[in-house]
Amino acid sequence: xxxxxxxxxxxxxxxxxxxxxxxxxxxxxxxxxxxxxxxxxxxxxxxxxxxxxxxxxxxxxxxxxxxxxxxxxxxxxxxxxxxxxxxxxxxxxxxxxxxxxxxxxxxxxxxxxxxxxxxxxxxxxxxxxxxxxxxxxxxxxxxxxxxxxxxxxxxxxxxxxxxxxxxxxxxxxxxxxxxxxxxxxxxxxxxxxxxxxxxxxxxxxxxxxxxxxxxxxxxxxxxxxxxxxxxxxxxxxxxxxxxxxxxxxxxxxxxxxxxxxxxxxxxxxxxxxxxxxxxxxxxxxxxxxxxxxxxxxxxxxxxxxxxxxxxxxxxxxxxxxxxxxxxxxxxxxxxxxxxxxxxxxxxxxxxxxxxxxxxxxxxxxxxxxxxxxxxxxxxxxxxxxxxxxxxxxxxxxxxxxxxxxxxxxxxxxxxxxxxxxxxxxxxxxxxxxxxxxxxxxxxxxxxxxxxxxxxxxxxxxxxxxxxxxxxxxxxxxxxxxxxxxxxxxxxxxxxxxxxxxxxxxxxxxxxxxxxxxxxxxxxxxxxxxxxxxxxxxxxxxxxxxxxxxxxxxxxxxxxxxxxxxxxxxxxxxxxx
Amino acid sequence: xxxxxxxxxxxxxxxxxxxxxxxxxxxxxxxxxxxxxxxxxxxxxxxxxxxxxxxxxxxxxxxxxxxxxxxxxxxxxxxxxxxxxxxxxxxxxxxxxxxxxxxxxxxxxxxxxxxxxxxxxxxxxxxxxxxxxxxxxxxxxxxxxxxxxxxxxxxxxxxxxxxxxxxxxxxxxxxxxxxxxxxxxxxxxxxxxxxxxxxxxxxxxxxxxxxxxxxxxxxxxxxxxxxxxxxxxxxxxxxxxxxxxxxxxxxxxxxxxxxxxxxxxxxxxxxxxxxxxxxxxxxxxxxxxxxxxxxxxxxxxxxxxxxxxxxxxxxxxxxxxxxxxxxxxxxxxxxxxxxxxxxxxxxxxxxxxxxxxxxxxxxxxxxxxxxxxxxxxxxxx
Numbered sequence: 001x002x003x004x005x006x007x008x009x010x011x012x013x014x015x016x017x018x019x020x021x022x023x024x025x026x027x028x029x030x031x032x033x034x035x036x037x038x039x040x041x042x043x044x045x046x047x048x049x050x051x052x053x054x055x056x057x058x059x060x061x062x063x064x065x066x067x068x069x070x071x072x073x074x075x076x077x078x079x080x081x082x083x084x085x086x087x088x089x090x091x092x093x094x095x096x097x098x099x100x101x102x103x104x105x106x107x108x109x110x111x112x113x114x115x116x117x118x119x120x121x122x123x124x125x126x127x128x129x130x131x132x133x134x135x136x137x138x139x140x141x142x143x144x145x146x147x148x149x150x151x152x153x154x155x156x157x158x159x160x161x162x163x164x165x166x167x168x169x170x171x172x173x174x175x176x177x178x179x180x181x182x183x184x185x186x187x188x189x190x191x192x193x194x195x196x197x198x199x200x201x202x203x204x205x206x207x208x209x210x211x212x213x214x215x216x217x218x219x220x221x222x223x224x225x226x227x228x229x230x231x232x233x234x235x236x237x238x239x240x241x242x243x244x245x246x247x248x249x250x251x252x253x254x255x256x257x258x259x260x261x262x263x264x265x266x267x268x269x270x271x272x273x274x275x276x277x278x279x280x281x282x283x284x285x286x287x288x289x290x291x292x293x294x295x296x297x298x299x300x301x302x303x304x305x306x307x308x309x310x311x312x313x314x315x316x317x318x319x320x321x322x323x324x325x326x327x328x329x330x331x332x333x334x335x336x337x338x339x340x341x342x343x344x345x346x347x348x349x350x351x352x353x354x355x356x357x358x359x360x361x362x363x364x365x366x367x368x369x370x371x372x373x374x375x376x377x378x379x380x381x382x383x384x385x386x387x388x389x390x391x392x393x394x395x396x397x398x399x400x401x402x403x404x405x406x407x408x409x410x411x412x413x414x415x416x417x418x419x420x421x422x423x424x425x426x427x428x429x430x431x432x433x434x435x436x437x438x439x440x441x442x443x444x445x446x447x448x449x450x451x452x453x454x455x456x457x458x459x460x461x462x463x464x465x466x467x468x469x470x471x472x473x474x475x476x477x478x479x480x481x482x483x484x485x486x487x488x489x490x491x492x493x494x495x496x497x498x499x500x501x502x503x504x505x506x507x508x509x510x511x512x513x514x515x516x517x518x519x520x521x522x523x524x525x526x527x528x529x530x531x532x533x534x535x536x537x538x539x540x541x542x543x544x545x546x547x548x549x550x551x552x553x554x555x556x557x558x559x560x561x562x563x564x565x566x567x568x569x570x571x572x573x574x575x576x
Numbered sequence: 577x578x579x580x581x582x583x584x585x586x587x588x589x590x591x592x593x594x595x596x597x598x599x600x601x602x603x604x605x606x607x608x609x610x611x612x613x614x615x616x617x618x619x620x621x622x623x624x625x626x627x628x629x630x631x632x633x634x635x636x637x638x639x640x641x642x643x644x645x646x647x648x649x650x651x652x653x654x655x656x657x658x659x660x661x662x663x664x665x666x667x668x669x670x671x672x673x674x675x676x677x678x679x680x681x682x683x684x685x686x687x688x689x690x691x692x693x694x695x696x697x698x699x700x701x702x703x704x705x706x707x708x709x710x711x712x713x714x715x716x717x718x719x720x721x722x723x724x725x726x727x728x729x730x731x732x733x734x735x736x737x738x739x740x741x742x743x744x745x746x747x748x749x750x751x752x753x754x755x756x757x758x759x760x761x762x763x764x765x766x767x768x769x770x771x772x773x774x775x776x777x778x779x780x781x782x783x784x785x786x787x788x789x790x791x792x793x794x795x796x797x798x799x800x801x802x803x804x805x806x807x808x809x810x811x812x813x814x815x816x817x818x819x820x821x822x823x824x825x826x827x828x829x830x831x832x833x834x835x836x837x838x839x840x841x842x843x844x845x846x847x848x849x850x851x852x853x854x855x856x857x858x859x860x861x862x863x864x865x866x867x868x869x870x871x872x873x874x875x876x877x878x879x880x881x882x883x884x885x886x887x888x889x890x891x892x893x894x895x896x897x898x899x900x901x902x903x904x905x906x907x908x909x910x911x912x913x914x915x916x917x918x919x920x921x922x923x924x925x926x927x928x929x930x931x932x933x934x935x936x937x938x939x940x941x942x943x944x945x946x947x948x949x950x951x952x953x954x955x956x957x
Contacts, residue, residue: 345583347583368598368600368601373598375629405626405631410579411629412581
């Protein structure tokens, strides 16, 4: 093995590191470590001049290992690996010492922090000496796709991808397309018909030569990894006696668009849903609108219509989040009630009016111009609905502690519409398990990055779009669907995909076939070879988390780039 | 106890000139800009809110609309064009109709046709009555003296009769205003001393309208004050100095100077207001209810015929002066008999009363606070 020539670079990160850690002392200490050929500070290592400095030093001094003492590797490890690669050194001959998040940001005492920085740098130097050159590999990308869910998001993603030439399997559990949007009459804020919007999409989906539409179907199993998934889809037989059809298809990526379900209004007792006949949910009202008649259960036109917002949303008892669409839908109802029953009085009982989207504020304004009475109530101080007395000119009375006036008032109502929020579908955990992604505490699927990577997930090749990720309206769902399509098309265009060289491997000679690791793997990356009676890791799926490495009783599993020798060297460095 | 909201009230107020009340979303810009929005009053936002929700009984007992002088800053600042200033104006009209037990006021505000018909009817009856009376009693070619077409003393007697009727009507309405705003609320007990202590406020606010002067722009106050003082001057002249006014031919400057000044004041300010309302020069001129026009036109006709009959008489054109005088009376009688108790003119009484009542209520609140402190003190010790 050639002589070690390690370059150590200590980043000041402006003053983020330098104001606590004595960078010069850290450099001085590093320069005395074995194998260190050069040690230098710089204001911002991640900047272009910083990277160029590494490249120049490698070329000039023949460095073969690099340690960058800076921030967490999460952001800039790829940056510095690229610099090494550019200078002709294997990118895995890099180690980062995190002297910002783990040092300067969490310590106040400069002297102690400097000692810790020195130790972290030493650990990195000892570790990098034991790094091995690793090669990234590439695998083929299957251009066909699986879209789960035939709502507006699923159809949009399917159409975009199909138009680009991919073969799409669109799987929908129900016997029709459209999802929750098919239950809606008009849409806010422009009062366009949901049916018109859907009919166009549905016709195109059904007729598209690249889309294979599977209604009454569910994905039973998904195996494989990005670019190379195998999906098993079961289609219910139309005839009750016939057996379900099961098909297995190869797909490169999956778009999950499973949507939401509405909150069950009977869980809130104050509103008397299920007991008072004319207290209905927003979806029941949509049905009424689609059928063309706004009337009470007694068949009369309501004189007073009250709309209560945030039913199941924005309170700690049920769901803390905002369902995002109810405010504008409620305003839409104000318009729709007024056009169906011109003399009606509409009261809109809300907590806060969330008119955040394009055209929403204007819509809010127009709703007040058609004389909607807006009444504000405080969170967790629910309005209470009761039957009116015989002498009243209304069927119900709603008591509200009205925040804007500070008065406790009673508002008449003949019909009460509860704006039920969105919640994750009951089987969200099954879907998450099926495609190997995770859900948050409310059951919404978690994206790779909430801002910078909103449609990808932690599982490569699995994308999420629409309300299964969080409550959202039509434009946002459509935008996500198209974003997912664009992400996938970008990958298909490349033809091949590169896989990180860091993954775990099973030494078949040592493996006893106990299968302990199989269930442990959070990425379902380990399969069992029944013939050889040995476990095998699918490197494309492995994220090198190390769970199997630690668990293997035979010590048969090693993770590349996280070998025992490397980790022990690192520990030695920290403790020295 | 919950107050019953009435979503229909807002529509009722529209007939009183309220517009765009529903647009308000309670940002509070109006209250921030209003110089009168000080604890315990929130002008004009609270009234906007009560109206939106239709809290009828609460609005009835509200002094806030009378504490507003309609400078219009609120309407200008309103981001939603909800016209809070005009809402306060319409609430004053509505309150006027609520104070009036006869229901005539309500009829007038809700239908300009009825008000116009009533004015014309009273004018015609007055004209006919005086004309027949004049023809039977005197000579149309004589303006004053024994043969006068309309003898001064008799007209004066009629004046006083009318004044008493008006006073009774107006006082009844004022009593009802007291009942709605103070008397009805059993939870607050107002000590008699408070009524006496603050009594000076009534003539003070009436004569100076000093509260109006607190508005940012002063011109509306000056115009309003000139109009009011001219009117009151003229009223005093007619009630107490009518003989000297009519006597001729020499000009008695001790009364005529005041008379001429008041006429100039009345004509100047009313013409200014008419022009303002046509051209919408001021915030408070932007929206004109039919009753505003009728009031202004009546006032111009009263002042115009008043000065015209004076000029004609002094020019020796007695017959023309007599006819003009009948026309003058035809406008004065509906002006006094209809506008004072049942329409816009009644605010002459309600506004100073509101300031007076507001102070009484504040005094009562202070007394209550002192009393409750007095109870707490021994416990603390």
